Amino acid sequence: MIYIHIPFCHRKCTYCAFYSMGTQDEALRLSYIDALITEMHMRRGELGQPPRTVYLGGGTPSMLGVEGLRRIVVALRECFDTRMVEEATVECNPEDIDAGFMAGLASLGFFNRVSIGVQSLNDDTLRLLGRRHTAAQAADAVRVATQAGFSNISVDFMYGLPGGRMELPDPAMLYAVKHVSAYALTVEPRTALAVQVERGTVILPSDDEVAVQYHAMRQCLKDAGFEQYEVSNFCRNGFQSLHNSRYWTRTPYLGLGAAAHSFSGDKRRWNVSNVKRYIDCVSNRMPFYEEELLTDNDAFNETLMTALRTARGLPADAIPYKHRAMVNKKMASYIACGWITVNGGHYSPTAEGLLHADGMAADLFV
Numbered sequence: 001m002i003y004i005h006i007p008f009c010h011r012k013c014t015y016c017a018f019y020s021m022g023t024q025d026e027a028l029r030l031s032y033i034d035a036l037i038t039e040m041h042m043r044r045g046e047l048g049q050p051p052r053t054v055y056l057g058g059g060t061p062s063m064l065g066v067e068g069l070r071r072i073v074v075a076l077r078e079c080f081d082t083r084m085v086e087e088a089t090v091e092c093n094p095e096d097i098d099a100g101f102m103a104g105l106a107s108l109g110f111f112n113r114v115s116i117g118v119q120s121l122n123d124d125t126l127r128l129l130g131r132r133h134t135a136a137q138a139a140d141a142v143r144v145a146t147q148a149g150f151s152n153i154s155v156d157f158m159y160g161l162p163g164g165r166m167e168l169p170d171p172a173m174l175y176a177v178k179h180v181s182a183y184a185l186t187v188e189p190r191t192a193l194a195v196q197v198e199r200g201t202v203i204l205p206s207d208d209e210v211a212v213q214y215h216a217m218r219q220c221l222k223d224a225g226f227e228q229y230e231v232s233n234f235c236r237n238g239f240q241s242l243h244n245s246r247y248w249t250r251t252p253y254l255g256l257g258a259a260a261h262s263f264s265g266d267k268r269r270w271n272v273s274n275v276k277r278y279i280d281c282v283s284n285r286m287p288f289y290e291e292e293l294l295t296d297n298d299a300f301n302e303t304l305m306t307a308l309r310t311a312r313g314l315p316a317d318a319i320p321y322k323h324r325a326m327v328n329k330k331m332a333s334y335i336a337c338g339w340i341t342v343n344g345g346h347y348s349p350t351a352e353g354l355l356h357a358d359g360m361a362a363d364l365f366v
C-alpha cells in the first residue's frame, strides 16, 4: 500500500486539523512534487511487495492539476511494480472538477477511484465551513466524474453541523456513487471552528442530537442500498475502500510526503509536518522523519482502536492470551448493554456500539 500526502488547499476550511496549508503558490507545489518524487526513489525498496492500493490524499490532490498528477503517476510507475494495483484513489474537491480535468485524469490510466469532498448540500453550511464549492458544483462534480468513465466514486458527507440542522445526502447523488464516508463534525483544537464555538458565534448540536443524526444518516444510506462497514464508511456491495480496510488490519504501508505516516509491521514512522522543511531535507538528503518501535501492547491497542470501529469487529483470537480475561469480562458488560454482539468468533459492535467504539477501545487499552 502506498499513501501520498498532498498538503495544499485553496484555503483552509474552518474545521480542518489535517496537515495542509491554504496556498496558491505554484512554485512551492512544483518543488513539493520534485521532493515527493525524490522520496519515492529513495524509498522504493522499502515495500517488501508490489503495492495493491495507492491513495493520494490531502489536502487537496486535485489542486495539482492533471500535469502534477501525471508526474506523480509516472514516478510511481518508475519506482514500483504497479501492475498489481487493484485500487488507486485520488481525492478531489468539487471546485477543481470539470470535464477537462476529469478527462485528463482518466487519460492517466491509473486512478480507478475518485473520492469527492462534498460535505454538505446546503450552500449556507458550506460557506460556514469555509468550503469553496456550492451544492450545485458538488452535484456537477459527481456527474462529470461519471461521464468521464469513473464508476467507483466515493463522496464525503458530514453530520452534526452548525445550527443543528439534519442534512441528509441527496438521493440522486447517492444513486450515482458506490461509497459514502459520513463523518460527525468535530471541533479540533487550534482551528477557526474551535474559536467560533468558544466565542459562541457557532453553535453545534449536543452529543445526543449528533447521535440522533448518526442513526438518521445510517438509515438514509441503508435505504439507498449502502452497507455500513465502519463507523464512518458505507458502500454498495463489493465497493469497500480496499486501501482503508487494509489500514484497519494493520497491513504495512509506505507513506510519502510531508506529514505522511508509514507502517512496516513493527515500526511507525512519520515525516516532518512542514512543507518547506520536508522539501529542504529531502532535497539535501537530510533526515526528515521520526520513527518508533511498537511494543506488543501498542500493537494490540492499535488493533482495538481500528477493529472496534468496523462492523466486523475484533477477532477473539487477536486478543493476546494474557489480556483475555480482562477483555472478555469488559466485553460481557458491553454485550449486556447492547453495544457488542458475538458473531463468528468476533466481538462485533452493534449500530449503537459503533457510536461508542472509541470509548470502548480506550477502556480496553492495555
Ligand code: SF4
Binding pocket: 008, 009, 010, 011, 012, 013, 016, 017, 018, 020, 058, 059, 060, 093, 117
Ligand atoms: S479541503 Fe480538506 S484538507 Fe483542505 S482545508 Fe478543507 S477539509 Fe482540510
